[in-house]
Amino acid sequence: MSESTRVVVVGAGAIGSFYGAILKRAGCHVSVVLRSEYEAVKAEGFQIDSPLGDLSYRPDGVYRDGDTPEHEADYVICCVKVLPSIDRAALIKPWVGENTRIVLIENGIDIEREVADALPDNPVISCLAFIAVSRVAPGKIEHKAFGALTMGAWPEGITDDCRDIAARFEAGGIDVKLSEAVVGERWRKSLWNTPFNPLSVLAGGADTVTLLDTPGGEDLARAMMAEVCAVAAADGYPMPESAIDKNIAGTRKMPAYRNSMALDYLNGRPMEIEAILGNVVDIAHHLNVEVPRLETMRVAFSMRDVLAEKQA
Ligand SMILES: NC(=O)C1=CN([C@@H]2O[C@H](COP(=O)(O)OP(=O)(O)OC[C@H]3O[C@@H](n4cnc5c(N)ncnc54)[C@H](OP(=O)(O)O)[C@@H]3O)[C@@H](O)[C@H]2O)C=CC1
């Protein structure tokens, strides 16, 4: 394994700076592309407090969106939020060369297609992060727990590229599960994110304990999960019925936790409603699956957007 693998992390927020630190520990040359935190990171690097130890580091290159790369990257890792306002393909394109592999570490369903369509000659590796990490100040990151990645080639399979980048994450101290069917893995994660993320926002930024302990809360989460299961099955990725019980039991075991969307809401940042909820509803419509609760939530969020536009 070459020590000088060049990695460019586009959107080095909580997830990007953390997994950049892991690849740096594994001996990769890690550059980052930033927006609002450019000055802070250029001056001081990242300070990352983690149960894995002090992961603070100075990236080998610190760039802004619009800068010109000096070298071709082996891997471009895209970690921006999946938002309608961000053209992710346009954002990563300047950093992608002929031999660059594109790695997406982002939440959501069917989020790969727009990138793969715009950059058809570069392989896409799709990753799911099971981690609790957040930005606490410019360049300062708090890693609270977990960190494992699940990944596979998109739309399916495990390629040598997947094995190569997985080995680097593992060398940096992270568990990686390689999957032949990463779209199915996305559905399994969506089983949690699609109900819990938007619910926590509608509940004013509520944590998991509040959501489940509110009378009717667990029933609502379960009913929304059942809708996600039905869409996933119609899309060709059935999940066992026990998956819902397992997710609820696992969530009840966790200390009170605010997911990334709840944190975005509380910090006044844009939220990944379409990637996590809207795309599931669109697929349900396309496959004629009834998802009344998910649909209600999506329309309620659209109302917020319409109101915000009127007030702007
Ligand atoms: N945080 C978590 O615990 C988890 C997050 N995820 C997923 O990971 C993905 C990333 O989330 P997270 O790291 O929390 O999000 P953050 O908001 O912390 O990071 C996103 C980063 O992208 C940057 N960015 C946005 N637009 C641009 C641009 N044009 N040029 C350069 N940088 C840009 C943002 O900069 P700026 O500061 O200017 O906005 C920010 O630094 C999401 O899909 C999320 O759902 C998945 C599991 C857990």
Ligand SMILES: CC(C)(CO)C(=O)C(=O)O
């Ligand atoms: C599953 C969870 C809660 C952390 O991995 C997540 O994906 C999020 O915070 O959005």
